[in-house]
Amino acid sequence: MSVITISRASYSLGKEIAEKLAQRLGYTCIAREILLEASKEFNIPEAKLFRALSTQSSFLDRISSKKHRYIAYIQSSVLHALNCDNVVYHGFAGHFFVKDIPHVFKVRIIADPDERAKLVMARDGVSKDDALHFLTKLDEQRTKWSQFFYGINTSDPSLYDLVIHIKRISVDDAVEIISNSVRLERFQTTPDSKEQMNDLCLAAAVRASLLDIDEDVEVVAQKGEVTVRTRSPQFVQKGLAQHIKDIVKKATCANDVRVETFPTSPLGIWTVVEADKKLN
Template sequence: MAIITISRGCFSHGKDIAEAVAKRLGYECISQEVLLEASRTFDLPEEKLFASLHDAPGLMERITHVRQRFIDSIQTALLEHVVKDNVVYHGFAGQILLDGIDHVLKVRVIADMEARINLLMQRQQITRDVAVARIDREDEERVEWYRSIYRIDANDPRLYDLVLHIGRLTVADACDIVCRTATGKSFQATPASSSALLDLALTNHVKVAIKDVCKADIRCRDGIVHLRVKGQKIKASGVAGPEIQHQVQDQIRDDLYQKIIGLVSSIPGVKEIDCAVDTPYTV
């Protein structure tokens, strides 16, 4: 049992390989479906979720971190989808969104530019110039997306367990290699790796659930959620005395605690909540 992510440039046969691998192994094959799940679960516009994985963020998005909030929602939906294992994911950024899980096999599929151009021309009946422009644009956007958000080069082979060059290697050859690797001992789920995946999925869900309420340090282990919220800054009143100020601070802390407990307790898989909220401080 494994999870396979397939990263590829557009028109490099990555989708074909993903579908062939899933069919041979009897795995589920997913891509854009995870956007629909995130949209339904977190009540977010599907088009904005798609843009968050496709377009590089503008200056305002970088300042407000709006893009990261969408990506966190997508990552949460993906993690909760793959906890059952036996999944091939060929959507965007799988090698990043599922990083750190030992039984995830990360594959990169590449192809020569000329082969990609010919494939696009054939599939969409367009001219060579149009095909070249489209592939160049898509490649540039993906490079900028990874650079601006994660400060990495998506073509760096160190991000992957396998890099397959489709050319002399056919789609069938690539399928054979991925299947043999995925069914080998190195990428089989263990109790430890499965537990780590469940913990990561729950941690992400809690993070997204409270994102509009506060920031918190979150750790999850076997369904037990540990949260630590640092004291919030509040503006001191020049009218109220110290006793009233303390009452207000305590009320703010208690209200925040209750709101967090209400949101987190409704998340599937949560067994226990250990939540500490520091007292707000005046400035």
């Protein structure tokens, strides 16, 4: 069992490759459906979540706390979907969330600008120059988006296990190459990699559930045990710690939770509150 993420430049036929690949392997193919799931789970309009992933944003919008919040919701939903295995995901940003998971096969699809421009011209009825200008701006905006939120460039080949250039290699060729490569033992799910994925998924779910308390909350999960780090005035720390534990217990399947509160005073230090107390 494996997970495949396909990162693609716009109009590079990545969607077609993902759909044919999923059909070939008998995997589930997901993309935009993630936004619908996140919208339902977190009661956020799908359009707002889509704009959080959109590169057509002003600088003020990109730094807004709401945008960070929406991306946290999307991350939780993406990881929940990928944790099922046997999935091909071709939505934007998915590979960011699972970059360190061994059984996730990360693929990048690229194509020549002229070939991409032909697709834009056919869709929008514009000139080649206009199509190339549109693609240049779109690529620049996506690069800025990924660098702003994650400090990486999506075109960096070191982020991927495989980069395929659609030119001499056709869509069907790409499907054949990926389907053969993903069968390698190194991309199969193991107990250790599954536990790593479970912890990543759990941490994202916990963080999403706590954003109303602290938008900068930090969450780490290890073997089902969760550590939450947050800032608060000293006089509310104990009550806040229990409140956080109650929320985590209701929202997730965490085995244990540890809450560390950081006083809002500039001279404060991390204080462990009710450490190692089990959820029950």
